[in-house]
Amino acid sequence: MASVSRVLNGLPATGEMVERVQRAVEELGYVPDARARSLKVGRTFQLTLAVADVGNPVYVTMMRAVEEVVSAAGYRLVVTTTGPDVVDEVALVRGMARGYADGLVISPLRVDDDLIKSIRECDVPVVVAGNVPASAGVDTVRANSPKGMLLAVEHLLATGRKRIAFVNGPVDTVPGTARAKGFADAMKASGLRAVAEVEAVDFTFAAGREAGVELLSGLDIGVRGSGAEARGGRPGAEARGGRLDAVIAANDLLAVGIMHELAARELVVPDDVAVIGMDDSELAEQCFPPLTSVNLGSAERGRRAAELLLARIDDDTRAPRRIVVQPTLSVRKSTP
Amino acid sequence: MASVSRVLNGLPATGEMVERVQRAVEELGYVPDARARSLKVGRTFQLTLAVADVGNPVYVTMMRAVEEVVSAAGYRLVVTTTGPDVVDEVALVRGMARGYADGLVISPLRVDDDLIKSIRECDVPVVVAGNVPASAGVDTVRANSPKGMLLAVEHLLATGRKRIAFVNGPVDTVPGTARAKGFADAMKASGLRAVAEVEAVDFTFAAGREAGVELLSGLDIGVRGSGAEARGGRPGAEARGGRLDAVIAANDLLAVGIMHELAARELVVPDDVAVIGMDDSELAEQCFPPLTSVNLGSAERGRRAAELLLARIDDDTRAPRRIVVQPTLSVRKSTP
Structure with missing residues (x-):
């Protein structure tokens, strides 16, 4: 009977079971009306x-x-x-x-x-x-967004990146609030100050591109290759003035939008600018180069x-x- | 009353309307049971x-x-x-x-x-x-998949690509059948023969990567740069033997999977191999380089x-x- 109920309710069942039940239903002329039934059960x-x-x-x-x-x-x-x-x-x-x-x-x-x-x-x-x-x-x-932000900042530090910008989604949202606080705490704990912070209008790819324009037009980020050359000797990183060497985005769609704006300025990821997203969605694996991303589970x-x-x-x-x-x-x- | 019904049914309504109706509902203690109601209406x-x-x-x-x-x-x-x-x-x-x-x-x-x-x-x-x-x-x-395939093949021909491979999804599906026939007809109409055809196990990114491995391991596609150099004088295209210069994929996820396998072999899109997807989904715009794609509407x-x-x-x-x-x-x- 459990199987019959599953078939009649359109739930997964084996092909053979579906056929047997449907034959029986046709013979009996029975169709359950769940609106009526759900009133009872x-x-x-x-x-x-x-x-x-x-x-x-x-x-x-x-x-x-x-x-x-x-x-x-x-x-x-x-x-x-x-x-x-x-x-x-x-x-x-x-x-x-x-x-x-x-x-x-x-x-x-x-x-x-x-x-x-x-x-x-x-x-x-x-x-x-x-x-x-x-x-x-x-x-x-x-x-746990704050912990996720800490993982992102620590990874950048460990790979020699200290000039970090943050692109958040709207801060009046639940994830926006949590990620803003998480970023601020993580940077403080690491003794760093953000190169720039931008608030995108939404958590979408289009909003990420817009935020990328705002971020990159306001910064001295040099031209393609210069970042990588200057970084030849890693200790020089701190001497690069206003130059940006990493971006953390509040989700993967924002990160990919920013990557497109970096490419439009002939900046190479990760040689010139490293990028980290959040969510570790299917897009992180699909985009190019594949995106380092905080997996928030x-x-x-x-x-x-x-x-x-x-x-x-x-x-x-x-x-x-x-x-x-x-x-x-x-x-x-x-x-x- | 239409507005009241919309609010009670959880449908879009203005914020003010929602508040007014909800206040009235609370005063009256009224909650509609749609299972009962839908039996009637x-x-x-x-x-x-x-x-x-x-x-x-x-x-x-x-x-x-x-x-x-x-x-x-x-x-x-x-x-x-x-x-x-x-x-x-x-x-x-x-x-x-x-x-x-x-x-x-x-x-x-x-x-x-x-x-x-x-x-x-x-x-x-x-x-x-x-x-x-x-x-x-x-x-x-x-x-109209066949017409879409024709657009893809004609675009490749117009840009000097004639050594085309096709990566389809499962041919026992509705889109798989239509796209297989569409590709065959479009190639015939253009007087071309496919360099290779691969059937992916599904219409997914993972299946696209697998199909890319199968496609590229079976072909003489040279190494990075050689394709572009050989193409310096466009008329040489037909002389390149088994070399592949374009891939049409049956959807965008398959196309992006193949692009990752091309990149893994240091083949540059589009210099070495052009790639066309189908569906013109959000992913086509998000991937890198952005993907030419047949918009099937x-x-x-x-x-x-x-x-x-x-x-x-x-x-x-x-x-x-x-x-x-x-x-x-x-x-x-x-x-x-």
């Missing part, structure tokens, strides 16, 4: 993942991980986009009361009291993949969030958990 | 887009376009992944009978009689973004599919439409 076998932008490859990594966990548990995952505005996030969470899914994982770009209130009042379990205050009393899985965060959601569906009385996933650095060819 | 205000792989950037372009059209009409779009197997596509379509969405746009990688049967019998309107026979009697929007196909779905929801008696979107070529720096 309260289950839709569908879970929702809400992300700010399906086009950001960091969410693709997270989606794949969430899907793996929930489909193994017999659920279908559907993904929806909230966009960057908190009002749309709140509308989505309130809309969950309609009962089209048994639970929600939301990765909000912006958080306010309304959002927290809507999550607490939501009829179905909600897990936040992001940072909300402990007082909210909800299950959360979040990254998006796959593990997805897995853990899915597990918390399943556990919460199973037992809504358990105490809220707050999980922090630790970062690692994926070193590729965009740093020396 | 038969509407969920939710539409589903089913794609083979959310990680393929071509679907991101399509998703954005579908979402724009359906959200303007007051629907929320949810996206779900079928994977590459037809049995999972069929299970999804049959699962739509559960009534969690008012309609479905499906972009199937593989099509068989079972899938067509499930679409015809589906309780909610289904539009296929892909190629199914006219006899199926369903609304379809499809690309994924955004327009998404828009048209969404419009067909809305029209079909409005009037289920209208005759099925079959729309073909024509391709264009986006020329970037991966071709001379």
Whole structure:
């Protein structure tokens, strides 16, 4: 019967099983109406993942991980986009009361009291993949951006780069706030001062290119080859005045946008300027040169969030958990 | 009342409207249960887009376009992944009978009689973004791959490249079949014979790298610079024996995978080997050098599919439409 239910609910099953069930269903003329059924059993076998932008490859990594966990548990995952505005996030969470899914994982770009209130009042379990205050009393899985920033700065220092610029996304977002603080702390701990800081208008490739223009037009970065030559004797690094020798970007899309602006000025990555992204998305491996990137554990965060959601569906009385996933650095060819 | 309904259904509305409605709802203690309501009115205000792989950037372009059209009409779009197997596509379509969405746009990688049967019998309107026979009697929007292939081959010929290899995805898929035939026809029309043809195991970046290894290990492609030198006098092109001077890939992910294998062998794009992708996805712009790519109109196909779905929801008696979107070529720096 479990198999029959899986087939009728459009969930993964073997080809043979699907055929047998479908033959039986046709003979009996039976089609379940889940809207009616879910009124009784309260289950839709569908879970929702809400992300700010399906086009950001960091969410693709997270989606794949969430899907793996929930489909193994017999659920279908559907993904929806909230966009960057908190009002749309709140509308989505309130809309969950309609009962089209048994639970929600939301990765909000912006958080306010309304959002927290809507999550607490939501009829179905909600897990936040992001940072909300402990007082909210909800299950959360979040990254450790400050630690990630420290890994990036320490890697640059260890490879002789000290003239570091930082390109952040909007600082009024959850990741923007965390990464700004993380960068400031990491630079302080390393005894460095930023060569420049730019705030991009969004966490997108286009915003990265714009930020690259702003960053590079304001700095004496020399022309192709000069950086590499000047660095021939590594100790000379500090004597290069305003020259930039590394950029840390707040995500991979921003980093790749900046790499295009460096190339447009005939600056070679990493010889002239090293570049580090964050998220370690599929794009980091696909871009050229492949991008060194801080892995903030998006796959593990997805897995853990899915597990918390399943556990919460199973037992809504358990105490809220707050999980922090630790970062690692994926070193590729965009740093020396 | 339309606004109230939009807010309660979690659909886009102005911030002020959301606040007013939410205050009223709190005062009245009213929460609509859409499972109960949809039994009466038969509407969920939710539409589903089913794609083979959310990680393929071509679907991101399509998703954005579908979402724009359906959200303007007051629907929320949810996206779900079928994977590459037809049995999972069929299970999804049959699962739509559960009534969690008012309609479905499906972009199937593989099509068989079972899938067509499930679409015809589906309780909610289904539009296929892909190629199914006219006899199926369903609304379809499809690309013109053969015309796209012709644009790619003609562009290479016009820029002096005649020693062309083709890397396809699996030929037992809808796009794989269309692109294989399109490539053969375009080469024949141009009086050319392929230097090599490789079938990748999937339409992914990883499969592109594997196909690149297979392609390049089997060919005399010389070392960095030699190709460009030999081409100094363009007429010499045909005298280069087995040497490859261009690759057409069946999508952008495959093309970028191949570019990495070219780089690993110190072959410069486009000086030594020109590369053309298909789909003109966001990745084509992001990769380096930016990728010349056949735009198969994924955004327009998404828009048209969404419009067909809305029209079909409005009037289920209208005759099925079959729309073909024509391709264009986006020329970037991966071709001379």
